Amino acid sequence: MFLNKHKVETKNKINMNNIPKHIAIIMDGNGRWAKKRGLPRIYGHKAGIKTVKKVVKVCSDLSVKYLTLYAFSTENWKRPTDEVNGLMNLLIEYLSNEVDELNKKNVKVIFIGDLSKIPDKCNYEIFKAEEKTRNNTGLILNIAFNYSGRNDIINAVKKICDKVVSGQLKTSDINEDIINKNLYTYGQPDPDLILRSGGELRLSNFLIWQSAYSELWFSDVLWPDFNEDDLIEAIVEYQKRNRRFGGL
Ligand code: FPP
Numbered sequence: 001m002f003l004n005k006h007k008v009e010t011k012n013k014i015n016m017n018n019i020p021k022h023i024a025i026i027m028d029g030n031g032r033w034a035k036k037r038g039l040p041r042i043y044g045h046k047a048g049i050k051t052v053k054k055v056v057k058v059c060s061d062l063s064v065k066y067l068t069l070y071a072f073s074t075e076n077w078k079r080p081t082d083e084v085n086g087l088m089n090l091l092i093e094y095l096s097n098e099v100d101e102l103n104k105k106n107v108k109v110i111f112i113g114d115l116s117k118i119p120d121k122c123n124y125e126i127f128k129a130e131e132k133t134r135n136n137t138g139l140i141l142n143i144a145f146n147y148s149g150r151n152d153i154i155n156a157v158k159k160i161c162d163k164v165v166s167g168q169l170k171t172s173d174i175n176e177d178i179i180n181k182n183l184y185t186y187g188q189p190d191p192d193l194i195l196r197s198g199g200e201l202r203l204s205n206f207l208i209w210q211s212a213y214s215e216l217w218f219s220d221v222l223w224p225d226f227n228e229d230d231l232i233e234a235i236v237e238y239q240k241r242n243r244r245f246g247g248l
Contacts, residue, residue: 013236014062020192020238022066023059024214026206027051029198029222042086047224049094058228060105060139062235066188067141070206074114074148088122091145095125099132106138112184113147142185149208156182185210193238197223197230215241 027048034044052069059067072087095109102109109129115122126145159182163169169178180186190210194203195217203211217234219226 014232015239016062018239019062019064020215020235021064022068022189022191022193023064023235024068024070024191024194024207024211025055026070026194026196026198026204027223027226028196028200029226030224032198033222033224041083042090044222044224045083045087045090049090051223051226052094053098054228055226055231056102056107056139056141057105058231060107064139066191067139068112068144068185068191068207069142070144070147070204072113072145072147073205074146074151075205088119091122091143092125095129099129102129102141103133103136106136107133108136108138108140109133110140110142111145112142112152113145114151115146118146140188142188144206147184147206149203149205149210152183152185152207153179153209155184179209183209190214192243193217193234195219195231195234197221197226213243213245215243 030044030048031041032044033047034041037043055069056067071091076087077084099109111126111130115126122145156179160169160174160178164171164174185207190212191207191214193216194207194211194214196202197219199218199220199222201218203216207214215238217237219230219234221230
């Protein structure tokens, strides 16, 4: 168990009875991390994969049920072709190298986002990873890829409209539950904690419906430097929050 390897005071700070069920992360700062070292941006993303592995391990060890990572947004296509291709290749590398380890850890991998627009070779690895881990019952690892929160809502609206047009649903019956059921994250609880590394203070089109009552936590640490203790600090901070969901 990872906690044994950590400082005793860190372990004592965490309340194991109040672990967030769903943590979502905006992994920002890879480019700046690389720039500071005079390296091409893709090296920052490569280093960011190491952090992904650490964070998955901690969440799995702490019995967090859902972890959602923002790996590629629909807006990221605007980046230079080299970087976009580099990110596609890193995804392939991560999945092909890690799927056995993830499977051993009982992690279930799910992709959320528009996968119709990404290269076949990525989709092939995604399909293999999802298939291999389909029956796992441990951590659910959502990888948001070619993801946009607004598109998630637009797609849900389209699906719901089709049902209204075909007479399966009445407009007056549309409610939060029906919208939830038509989002990429259907069947999953909303994130309890959304954290963003890299110092920026925004959600950048990530889980914008699902984040209605999420606790937000921002870190100045650049994603490749983010480590187990930073994640624990975020969880400890979350545990101090008084969540009222609009009540008193
Ligand atoms: C934002 O940093 C990060 C991304 C757009 C990509 C994140 C991708 C990874 C960590 C690797 C792939 C992940 C998986 C799960 C396979 P930025 O480039 O915007 O950094 P900057 O703000 O410093 O420029």
